[in-house]
Amino acid sequence: MTSQKQPDFSMIIASAVHDMKNSLSMLLHSVDTLCEQLPEETREQLNTSTIQYEAERVNSYLIQLLGLYRLQNEKLGIHLDEHYLNDLLDEQAAHYSEMLKAKSVALEVEVDHSLSWFFDRELILGIINNALNNASRYTRSRILLKAYEEDEYLVIEVHDDGEGYPSSMLDTTPGTILNNINFSTGSTSLGLYFASNVAALHKQADRVGRIELINGGKLEGGVFRLLLP
């Protein structure tokens, strides 16, 4: 008897995700082109930013799925290189500014121009993207994106002025976020799972990257913290 080789399901998903990303690109382009042809009033009435926002969420999921596929297969190590934080954060802010403007949310970036760090650009962008996505969902009027160095760690924070995280999600002792993740509660879990896995891949000497969730911060809402050695 010859046993037929079972196709690897995660591989199928990964390749489907590739195709979906391409389709999404096309979709976003079409929406952009359509919108440009509409008069301003109609654009506001149609609330086109919702389309962009939702598409962005889908994209964010896809990035995470691909990322998780990579982590699980361990086929691809992380690609460490030096990056400037203002480049990265400005790029993300630009990405979200249009959508947030439509929702009347102000987005600020606070980062020193000379701050640079070593990390995997795509993976970390995936985390920031997801955190911003979350914040824009739960915030009332403001979001602060902030990066600085503290105790030889790079700290990236996303502050919002919403209700804050529910107490069940708050990080009482470091490293417990993973245990508190419940996939049945919805989207945030995948994001956090992805973020804490990616953070942990960043190591320097005996120090390891991690994420933290706290309430309060500058805007007195929720704060998502990413710490990289």
Place this chain on the structure above:
Amino acid sequence: MEDVKLKKVYPKLRFLVIDDFESFRSSLRLMLSSFGAEHIEMASNAEDALNKCKYDFFDVILCDFNLGHGKNGQQILEELRVTKRLKHTHLFVMITAETSKDVVLSAREYQPDGYVAKPITRTVLEQRLGQLLTQQKILKPINRQIDLQNYPKAIRLCHDMLETGTRYKSWCYQTLAKLYTLLGDSSSAEKIYRDVLKSRELPWARLGMGEVFNMENQYQEAKRCFETVISTNPNLVEAYDGMSESYLRMGQPKRAQEVLQTAVELSPRMVPRQQKLGEICLKNQDIEGAVKALRKAVHFGENSVHESAQHYLELGRCLSEWAESEDGEKSKALANEALLLLDKAADRFSHDEEACTNSLLIEARIHQGQGHHEEAAQSLHKAECALEEENMSASVGLELAKTLYTLDNHERAENLLLQLSKRFENDSAILAKIESLMDEPEGITSRIKAKELNKQGISEFEKGKLDAAIESFKDALTYTPKHAALNLNLVQVAIKAYKHTSDPALLESAHECLDRLSHIPEQHHQFNRLKHFRKVLAKLSKKDS
């Protein structure tokens, strides 16, 4: 200040957008013109793009990695770099669905200046292009010197930039190390890598360190570096290249082949790597492996800068050898593949006389192998018409000798090799090839069997089992009767055994061996050993009579 006014920059730049989707191209064009760009060209596939680049230089190329059929974005980039149609001062931006994977799979010298991930929105593209254009502008003085191949000047400028402080420290270090390596200054390159690694374990630096160790002949250390890289970045193909090189130089071609095979599986389209793998397979007498690799080298090299007559010919040779070692349909199929391939080569490289002659000579062997003696003689005749024996190149000479052996014209083959060994007596690489052909004009299966039996004989000899050793060497000689070292091995054992037993039959066999080596020229590296045994045997024979 490291700041560039971009609004004024865009109108001056020439853009090329390469993507297979019409709607994608036009939306990228819209975005670029909204930034102020005025010169924007489009291409829908690699051929179109490369054609456009033939007549025009572009300051910025935006290229989708995946272009459907034909060459991908990475291959376009390689082609442009090799043909120097893309200068270091230009900007090549790769558009991908998943950047990280593509980053590690491309060789550093063929890496794009930046990546943009899909989906692309106007704001993100503006940010990203802005960053890259600013970087390119600031690094332009250095890149210009690299384009002019004025590496010492480029090195000085890098150091200047590092001294005054820059955002592009990491780029400067990488560039410095690369330039030092290009100039052969391995110790300066090593110092840079060491400094970088002192503060952080970075794959590019560890990889570079390994390459420096290879340059300095410290293969164990080199291997350790590559292992470190692979343990954290198992997809970084260049680490496998380096490790394979270390094994090769440590005299372990089997391991070298295994390692390179992994690299080839990760990125099969790199033609030079496939070609190298083919070479190593042949060293290991793995004809099937060699054919597999060379087929890919030919296939992926088609219509590219890497296309070479040598790949076709080498594949033709291997297929011909393989066909000889098989029977029936299999042999026929391999022979047909080889003939088709050589036809194609003669067609594509009709201007290359040497390649055409060699192609005919290989063709003659294939016909002979299939029992088509008339066609074989015809091909040989055609080739001979095209060449002058007195001043033919070593490559043609060796090919001709091999064909003469195969067509059972041993005497002419040996004479030819004798002449060649005199003409090229100062070229050790050519001499080695002449020797191995003289020793073993037979097909690969015979060579492999002879090699195994020879090894067996040596180990028996070392254990003192002289009779068994003699039998093994004799068996081996039935496969490759002209092999110099093998014959001399038998002589050596026979003489030793004679000293114990005084059996005249042993001297008889030794004499036979030496007689078989009458064709060995002075340049052969076994010649001194041969001379020595001639003397020894002459003495023993005198005593005996």
